[in-house]
Amino acid sequence: FSHDSKLLASAPYDHTVKVWDAATGSLQQTLESHSDSVMSVAFSHDSKLLASAPYDHTVKVWDAATGSLQQTLESHSDSVMSVAFSHDSKLLASASHDHTVKVWDTVTSSCRQTIPTDASISRLSFDSSNLNILTNTGCIKVDRPESSQELGGKGDRQGWGISRSWVTWNGQNLLWLPPDYRAIESDISQSGSRVAFGCHTGRVFIIGFSSAILHAA
Structure with a gap:
């Protein structure tokens, strides 16, 4: 669901994402730019954007109201399993079978951080401070520099x-x-x-x- 509870996104195996009106059940958008099945979808906290993660190693960001494709993020080397927006909607995190979590700038589409992981992460979310990513394998510290950089290692793991x-x-x-x-x-x-x-x-x-x-x- 979108965070204002007005929309619902679904990801079937037919390479599309469908966006529904949560009150009426009517189909609002069919997003058709994927080349493989979609594993995860997430709305931004301001409900303006929708991110989708297919098996084709990309992350796509859509305008939730119009269904237009805004960004295609291409840096992972394997399937992306989960995506999540920060609470201020400025960052997007993606977790892949390539054993990395990437943090993206939603305005510039740049990769702000690449965090190596010891195992594939299937679920992730930002905490309310936007400084930590909560995953099914633990908590990862988010760095928010002005310029992109590659970070990682055991020092980034919290708790x-x-x-x-x-x-x-x-x-x-x-x-x-x-x-x-x-x-x-x-x-x-x-x-x-x-x-x-x-x-x-x-x-x-x-x-x-x-x-x-x-x-x-």
């Missing part, structure tokens, strides 16, 4: 995270996970105090942490 066979704290390996407990899907609670894992064994488990202990240490 609890998940990296392959490890639970991490601020990017540092902390708790090793045996093979039967490694996630094929994972998530971090909004408070950052709990980590959930869904495993190939069919087991789902949740670990709660107290960061106060780590700060004291």
Whole structure:
């Protein structure tokens, strides 16, 4: 849904995005510039823009009212799985199977930041400060320089995270996970105090942490 709750976007496997009137159910726009199936859609917080992430390695940004294509962002080397706008609608984040998160300027279309990740991220969103990206594998710090730059590394990770066979704290390996407990899907609670894992064994488990202990240490 758009943040004003007036529109709904859907992404079928037919390479289109459809935009609907949420009150009447009438079709408002059919967006047809994709060359592959779309995995994620997101409205900007001012409800003026719509971003879509297809399998074709691009991110497209549309005018939500008219359906006109505004930008095609081309820097990922693999499928894009999730997109999200900052709360001020000035930034757009995209997470790809190429194990990066990219942060884009929605006005200039420039890539402001490229953040390497240890695993593919399937969900992401900005926190209300627009300084952190919350993902299903942990929290990533956003840098907001005046010029584009490539950043990344363990120092950009904040709080609890998940990296392959490890639970991490601020990017540092902390708790090793045996093979039967490694996630094929994972998530971090909004408070950052709990980590959930869904495993190939069919087991789902949740670990709660107290960061106060780590700060004291």
